[in-house]
Amino acid sequence: MSGPLLLPSWEQLAAKVPGITEPMRRYLEQIACVLRPGSVVNTDQTLRCFAAFLAEAAPGLPGLAQITRRHVEAFKPWLAARPGQNKPKVTPATIAHRLGALRMFFIRIDEWGWDDAPARVPMFPGDLPRLDRPLPKALDDAAAAKLLRAARQDRRMLVRVTVEMLLRTGLRVSEYTSLPASAVVLIGAGLPHIHPHQLRHTLATQAINRGMSLEAIAALLGHRSLDMTLRYAKIASRTVADEYFAVTQKVEALYGQPAQLPADAAGPRMARLRREHHRLLGNGYCTRPPQLDCAFESICETCTYFQTSIEFRPALQAQHQDAIAKHQDHREQLFASLLARIGQDAS
Numbered sequence: 001m002s003g004p005l006l007l008p009s010w011e012q013l014a015a016k017v018p019g020i021t022e023p024m025r026r027y028l029e030q031i032a033c034v035l036r037p038g039s040v041v042n043t044d045q046t047l048r049c050f051a052a053f054l055a056e057a058a059p060g061l062p063g064l065a066q067i068t069r070r071h072v073e074a075f076k077p078w079l080a081a082r083p084g085q086n087k088p089k090v091t092p093a094t095i096a097h098r099l100g101a102l103r104m105f106f107i108r109i110d111e112w113g114w115d116d117a118p119a120r121v122p123m124f125p126g127d128l129p130r131l132d133r134p135l136p137k138a139l140d141d142a143a144a145a146k147l148l149r150a151a152r153q154d155r156r157m158l159v160r161v162t163v164e165m166l167l168r169t170g171l172r173v174s175e176y177t178s179l180p181a182s183a184v185v186l187i188g189a190g191l192p193h194i195h196p197h198q199l200r201h202t203l204a205t206q207a208i209n210r211g212m213s214l215e216a217i218a219a220l221l222g223h224r225s226l227d228m229t230l231r232y233a234k235i236a237s238r239t240v241a242d243e244y245f246a247v248t249q250k251v252e253a254l255y256g257q258p259a260q261l262p263a264d265a266a267g268p269r270m271a272r273l274r275r276e277h278h279r280l281l282g283n284g285y286c287t288r289p290p291q292l293d294c295a296f297e298s299i300c301e302t303c304t305y306f307q308t309s310i311e312f313r314p315a316l317q318a319q320h321q322d323a324i325a326k327h328q329d330h331r332e333q334l335f336a337s338l339l340a341r342i343g344q345d346a347s
Contacts, residue, residue: 006083007048008055016055019063023116024051027105046101053078064109064116072122096128103127301334310342 014021024047032040053075054061061067079098084090090098103123110117144167151163300306308316316335323331 007045008052010048013048013051013055016059017051017061020051020054020061023064023109023114024105027109031108042097043101043105046098047105049079049082049098050075050102065118067118067122069122072127076127092129092131096131099123099128301338308338308342310345313339313342316342 010021010025028040028044028047031043035043054067054071057074057078058071061071076095076099080090080095082090084094103121103125106118106121106123110121147163148167151160154160316338320332320335320339323329323335
């Protein structure tokens with residue numbers, strides 16, 4: 001009998017750990033609305049497996065909220081010792097899948113704000129075992145040439161384009177299948193006898209000259225900046241080039257404008273507020289406008305060489321009250337800490 005068939009049913013588990021099974025079954029109902037049936041079945045087996053462990057190792061556990069890291073650490077060797085479907089023990093892939101589904105269960109009920117969720121997620125990414133991923137098998141030169149000759153003789157253009165693309169660009173199958181059909185058509189005619197870098201150059205050039213945006217081409221080629229895309233693409237259409245560089249000049253012009261508003265942009269009330277605004281300092285006032293942030297505000301008080309004593313308490317108290325009146329939380333906390341430090345030194 002395989003491992004999954006050895007698991008107790010939900011009814012049997014409910015008789016032993018009802019506080020555990022009830023939220024688990026409610027969780028399965030929720031994910032059944034958004035996940036595929038196969039994923040729900042796999043999660044069902046994972047939760048039944050964990051509930052079976054708790055029924056055996058912690059039968060008096062009242063609910064999920066009482067699950068701690070200690071339970072997870074005890075569950076991992078228990079799971080590794082279980083029989084597999086066709087093997088004496090479960091495989092590392094099954095263990096990784098079970099632990100990953102269980103961790104997602106705790107993460108989701110925590111995000112959903114369930115009262116049954118533990119105070120913190122008791123599992124971490126490091127709980128999942130690392131699986132050995134075999135390296136892809138590469139074709140030698142003779143096999144690659146034989147495949148290329150066979151593909152060029154195929155009457156279907158899609159086969160010819162696909163094989164040529166994969167051999168000459170080094171793209172993965174998943175990367176190739178994610179390309180839009182228009183991109184494949186754009187480069188289909190120029191594929192024979194083309195270098196991979198020339199292929200990317202051809203793709204970018206033909207795409208931009210057919211109206212594709214630079215952002216889309218950059219995403220297609222995996223570029224992090226548009227400058228790299230322009231190095232691959234030779235803009236043949238003068239209209240497209242003029243339009244692109246006209247927009248570029250407008251954007252660059254925005255950065256060259258002054259950061260301040262024109263003098264007549266502020267109304268009389270804003271102008272009066274700017275004139276009357278002042279911030280209390282230790283020995284004077286700062287008249288910097290409130291809308292302009294100051295990187296040096298209270299910088300001396302935060303310096304490691306700054307010292308104060310009880311004789312400056314009136315000034316610090318006045319600064320503290322000034323920060324409270326202006327709702328400046330940072331300054332309020334700063335001067336409160338300085339006053340507390342003076343109080344401790346005086347005592």
